[in-house]
Each structure stands twice: as structure tokens, then as C-alpha cells.
Amino acid sequence: MTLSGDVMERSPSARALEETVLDQSAGAVLAQFAAGDISPVDYMEALIARVEAREPKVCALWDFRPEAALEQARASEARWHAGTPCGPLDGMPVTLKELIATKGDPVPNGTAASDMTPASDDAPAAARLREDGAIFFAKTTCPDFGMLSSGLSTFHHLSRNPWDLLANPGGSSAGSGSAGAAGYGPLHVGTDIGGSVRLPAGWTGLFGFKASQGRVPAFPYYPGRCIGPMTRTVEDGILLMKSLSRPDWRDATSLPPMTESWDVAPMDLRGKRIGYMAEAGCGLGVDRDVAEAVAGAVRWFEAQGAEIVPLDGVLTRTMLDGLDDFWRARFWAQMETFSEERRAKVLPYILDWASAASSLSGARVAAGFDQMLAIRQATARIFTQVDLLLSPVNPIVSFPAEWPSPTNDPAKPFEHIAFTMPFNMGDQPACSINCGFSESGMPIGLQIVAPRFGDLDVLSAALAYEQARGPITNWPEL
Template sequence: MALVDAVTSEIGDEALLDLPAVDILARFQDGSLSPVDYMTALISRVERREPKVCALWDFRPEDSLAAARLSESRWQKGAPLGPLDGMPVSLKELLATKGDPIPNGTAASDMIPATEDAPASARLREDGAIFFAKTTCPDFGMLSSGLSTFHKLSRNPWDLSTNPGGSSAGAGSAGAAGYGPLHIGTDIGGSVRLPAGWTGLFGFKATQGRVPAYPYYPGRCIGPMTRTVEDSVLLMKSLSRPDWRDATSLPPMAESWDVAPMDLKGKRVGLMLDAGCGLDVDADVRDAVAEAARWFEAQGAEIIEINGLLTRTMLDGLDDFWRARFWTTMVSFDAERRAKVLPYILEWASAAADLSGARVSAGFDQMLAIRQAAAEALCGVDLLLSPVNPIVSYPAELPSPTNDPARPFEHIAFTMPFNMGDQPACSINCGFSQSGMPIGLQIVAPRFADTAVLAAALAYEQARGPITNWPEI
């Protein structure tokens, strides 16, 4: 029996597919596993589970197998293309890949093929990643939901009647369903962390500009969604390399992305259990986050209670500005094209038609006020802990937890401030609700302290232990 066959037989395809990427790549390197065998197993799992989960768009099994054969040959020659050679990676469909259209989650898309890779796509391709599929998002990425007029309804594998969150909905669903270990999302108000929290994944949003983004927009970040912290660190080594197209991107980090578990003794750790406004926090969520804080305290950290930093004026101002900006896109569409947009989003945006220029400008000022409040919350602490999502779950068919376009952002009050403030933040699973749904703990650090978030998350993950009850759809 060949060595590759022996390894696959020894642990089985299903167990193989649940291994972290760092382990899979080590097997590619030592020759004990072929990228072709791994891709074949992955395709089989996707084909079995995807009809229920609906996480993917543009799934390309034949192209992926052809790419895996080329990778296998390179590994056999000892000449891999890069550190991710042969590793399947899914990309949120908002991220451009040359020659492919960008649906933007909407039936109103023009479906014009992209002329170049986005920065994240380019870096991963350079390092040998295989883009086996894109993952779904809602219309224009404007919802924390798996609901879209272009894609099938994406569902949460932990309970198919519930929502994975969004807007990186498909990435969250794909990660929890075990479609390989590496997935890339985007985050402008929590769109990596929210679905990561609801699906049990680790999701990381770096300091603004750490991962080059194009097109750029204030608060917009690209980040990994994985089952382990170590796999997100692996992806950050590729994603964080510079790209001139993002005029706001930061210089490459002087320190290494190789992180060790943080020694928490003497660390000042803020605990924010109330965002200041938005949805009330479910008891299960509050209890899980408070228990995580007690673990940090037991490791020698000083826990400092922090009041909610967001006000109703801030959240409503952000809502005004985002509505107005999106409405400028809607008014450029003719009536036929506009009618294809999800009604919830169209109703939300159309309210901007009656907003004065002064009110929109005041909304932008509130975005700046959120930035200042986020900086103040991190002043004097090494880390900040909070819930990611205030609620345990909500129905898959809803566009948002409130299902109310007049109150669309009540659920992002814990996550969005750190997009506006540019701070690095993550979601890491800190337990399960009484109904069995994952709960996310948000760990935030001051600007530029990206590795502090990862190191703290790694320490917590090692103490928590691996999640062993991933859904088997």
C-alpha cells in the first residue's frame, strides 16, 4: 500500500478533512499526503453537504483537481510554489479573482468579469492556494445574514433552521461544515466576527490597513475565518503582504507573525458586557463571556469593567451615513435593475432620499465619534473582552435579527466600533448556549497590537481545548 493510501486509510477521509491546515501542509511536505487525495476527499464532502448548507458559489471541482495535480508534482520535486501550495481556500465572492464576475450577492449585479485579482486573492494565489469555490454573501454585503437575491439561502450547519450571520455568511457556513480549514471573509462592521461567532469559528479582523484591501472603504477589512487560531496566523502571513493599490495600507510588520500563547499575568483586561445601545445581550451569551473573563482573571490578569462605548446618536448617525452612501448606488440603477435588489435593503437605503446634506454630514461626524470612543475604551488596557453577538441565533430566512430596515444595525454594537476605530479584534468560541449554538468571545487590542489579539486567543484556545462536536450534516 502506498504511503499516501496508508495515511488516508489510517485516519479516514472525514477525520483528515477536520485536521488544521498546518497539519495538512506538513503532510504535503513530507509526502505522506497528496494534494490530489485531499482535494478528492474535500470535493466528496462538499457534494454531500452543500445541498443542505448552500455556502458556496462557483464551486469548481474539476479545475481544483487539475490544480491539485500540479501541486502534487511540485511537492514531489521539492519545489512548492509557496507555503500554501495545494491547500484549498475559499474566498468570499466580493473578493475579485481575475476573469470571474463579482455577483455582490445580488440579482442586480452586472456580472462583469474582474480584470485583476484583489490584493488578498493575489497574495494567496502567489503562495499556491487553490481557490476551489467562492462563498456567498447577502446583497451588496449589506446584511448580517445568509439571505441573498443571487445565491441560495445559506444556513448555519449547527442548526439548519438558523442564520450563519454575515455578511461573510458562506464563509462561516463553509468553515463550520468542514469545507477545508481555510476561508477568507470581509468585515466592515463585524462581517468576519459575527458569522464566526455564530458558527463556532475563529475570525480575525486585523488593524485597519494591515491586510491591503481594494477597493478601500473606511473600516473595511479582509480576514481569515478558520477553526483554529494557528490556521488564521498561517493565512495572515500571506494576506498581510503589501499591495500598492490600498493607499491606506500599513508597512509590513517588523515583528514575526509567529505567535506564542500570551502570558496574561499582570495584563489589564477590560470587560464590556453592555455595548451601550443595540440589542440586549442574551443570558447565555453574557454568562459565557463572563466565564471566559474569569479564566483570564485566573491566569493573573486584572479585569476592569468598562461601560458601553456606543450611544444611540452614534449608531443612528452611522446608519444615516451608510444609507446615504448606498443610496447613491441605487439611484444610478434603472427601475428594472433596482427592482432586483432585496426589498429589505432597498427599503433601508431609500430612506436616505429624504436626508439632508447636513444630516448626512452629521452622520459622518458620528463615525468619527465612534472612532474616538473606541480609542478611549482601549486606553489603559492591554486587551478588551466582550460578546461578539448579543443574541444566540435567529431564523435563517431573516435579513437581520430585528427584521426591521428602520433598525438594521442593532446587532453590531459590540463589533462595529472597532472597525471605525481600526483596532484589531477577533471572535473565538467561548462555549455553547443551552440550545447548543456556538457563542463568540470578542478579544480586542489597541491599534497595531495584532499579535496581542492572536496570542491571547491562542492562550485561551489551548485552555479551552479543541471543539470536538463540529456538525456532521
């Protein structure tokens, strides 16, 4: 990452833009590009200046390339002036989580143990966004191998939560959450296998969306692994989905292209049966501030005519521990291929967690895999009773920036994902949307989940709630 010690010199128009448009939605900015009211160059200059000023405190980015971004912005400006934009996102800055490959760039995977081999091709998400004219001005940080819900990494600087620099942004899309809350443009993309889009979105006040498995092609793919938008508004999340959801043959789990339009309207909630899962079933208990904020959101849905159906937590201790066994074993198998010198570069917390798999029997690991299937069955059963599900995203308000996980205990690494992870295993679409703030001023996320393939229902319900809630107006200024 290249950051100068001083804020770059800017034109008067760029200085004015930093105050007026950097916090606008991507849709609004693109409309002004088209009308000629804003230059992509001035917008990029303003964004670079904000990053230069705020990034030393936040540490959300890796491979920040202001010069290359400005060159692309100048090319975009020429296309807009000629009336020939190359795609719907032409000139719009976007960050990608660094483990989403971009051609010619290394993929550190958040770890000092990476071999830093440049990627030979764009990953599907990067390819679709590049085709649509997006400018990748930086990558965002993640922890070692994307294994933690934290901004802690042996490769990157420690990413912090802009709402409180002593607090963790969550993860593993840590930098994406930090960048979005810090105002590094409106469009950010993360990955999610147990909540890694929704967890940091919840802790940083963003909208984070995990679509049905395969809706957004991923490579490499794995059960539960999804790519998704992290934005300040639902509409900007939808804008990204229009690009991200286009097909790519490399994901053998990908779904056929949607025949429906991504132009989503707010949901009419009258008559909807909506489940309310106040407790996850196991894992960390829910903080009082979280419980009260989510309960307030549930009351709003009820006031709109929905029938609220209280539901027990879906996850059992056996399910969570079995998944833990399987994930430990899978990761330890990778660690056993590393040399002793290379393995020593991995974050000790992760090695401590994974090394416990060395004593697990094959039968126990296989039983752990079976618990993934049990979770899938349990989540499918929920939607035989209700149309949508509401729950907390994160059970706790915050945790220290330096901790690798909310428990800070490698023996109990997944106690905080009990609300989010089940819907990765079940393939259901789910989002995090801000539903209030704690007494300490930290954002709190509401999770909205729909049946498998009900992606538009999640977005429609979230849009209805966001319009009633109103915009967040107190984003951190750092």
C-alpha cells in the same frame, strides 16, 4: 455552482482521508504534503466528496469548480514530489468570499442586480494567496452588496448555519462561516466593515480575525473595511495572515509591512489590565446564555493573573443612528445610478432601508459621518485605560435563517453590531473566538480587542485562551 446529484467516485485513500484529515488544521495537512504522507489530489478528492454530500443542505458556496481544483491539485502534487513547492500554501484549498475579486470571474456581490462583468485582476487577498499556492476551489456566498448580517441573497441560495439548518450563519461573510463550520477545509477568507467576519464566526464557532485597518490590503478599500481569516483554529488564522498581510499598492490605507514575526506564542496574562464590556451601550440586549459564556471566559482571564476592569458600553444611540444615516445615504446614492429595472432586483429589505435616505438633508448625512469620527475617538479612549478588551461578539444566540437581520426590521438594521462595529471605525484589531455553547447547542463568540496596531496581542491572547479551552470536538457532521 456545479453539484452533481451523487457523491463523486473516490479512491479508497480519498475515502479514508475524509474521515481522518479533513478536520485537521491546515498546518498539519501541509506538513503531511511535505512529508509525502498525503497527496494534494487525495485531499482534494476527499474535500470535493464532502462538499457534494453537505452543500445541498448548507448552500455556502458559489462557483464551485471541482474539476479545475483537481487539475491544480495534480500540479501541486508534482511540485511536492519534486521538492519544489511554489509557496507555503501549495495545494491547500481556500475559499474566498465572492466579493473578493479573482481574475476572470464575475463578482456578483450577492445580488441579482450585478452586471456580472469578469474581474480584470485578482484583489490583493486573492493575489497573495494565489502567489503562495492556494487552490481556490470555490467562492463563498454573501447577501446583496454585503449589506446584511445574514445568508439571505437575491443571487445565491439561502446559506444556512450547519449547527442548526433553521438558523442564520450571520454575515455578511455568511458562506465563509457556513463553509468553515461544515468542514469544507480549514481556510476561509471573509470581509468585515461592521463585524462581517466576527459575527458569522461567532455564530458558527470559528475563529475570525479583523486586523488593524490596512494591515491586510483591500481593494476596493473604504473606512473600516477589512479582509480577514475565518478558520477553526487560531494557528490557521495566523497562517492565513502571513499571506494576506503582504503589501499591495492598490490600498491607499495599507500599513507598512510588519517587522515582527507572525510566529505568535500564547500570551502571559499576568499583570495585564483587561477591560470587560458586558453591554454595548445601545442596540440589542445580551441573551442570558451569551452573557454567562462570556463572563466565564472573563473569569478564566482573571484566573491567569489579569486585572479585570469593568467598562461601560462604548456606543451611544446618537453614534449608531448617525452611522446608519450616513451608510443609508451612501448606498442610496449608488441605487440612484441604477435603472428602475435593475434596482427592482435588489433585495426589498435593503431598498426599504436605503430609500429612507432620500429624505435626509445634507447636514444630517454630514452629521452622521461625524459620528464615525466620534466612535473612533471613543474606542481610542478605551485603550488609555486597558491593554485588551473582552466583550460578547453577538448579543443574541441565533435568529431564523430566512431573516435578513436579527431584528427583521429595515428601520433598525444595525442593533446587533454594537459590540463589533466600533472597532472597525476605530481601526483596532479584534477577533471572535468560541467561548461556549447555548442551551440549544449554538456556538457563542468572545471578542478580544487590542489597541490599534496590536494585532499580535489579539492573536497571542486568543491562542492562550484556545489552548486552555481545548479544541471543539463536536463540529456538525450533517
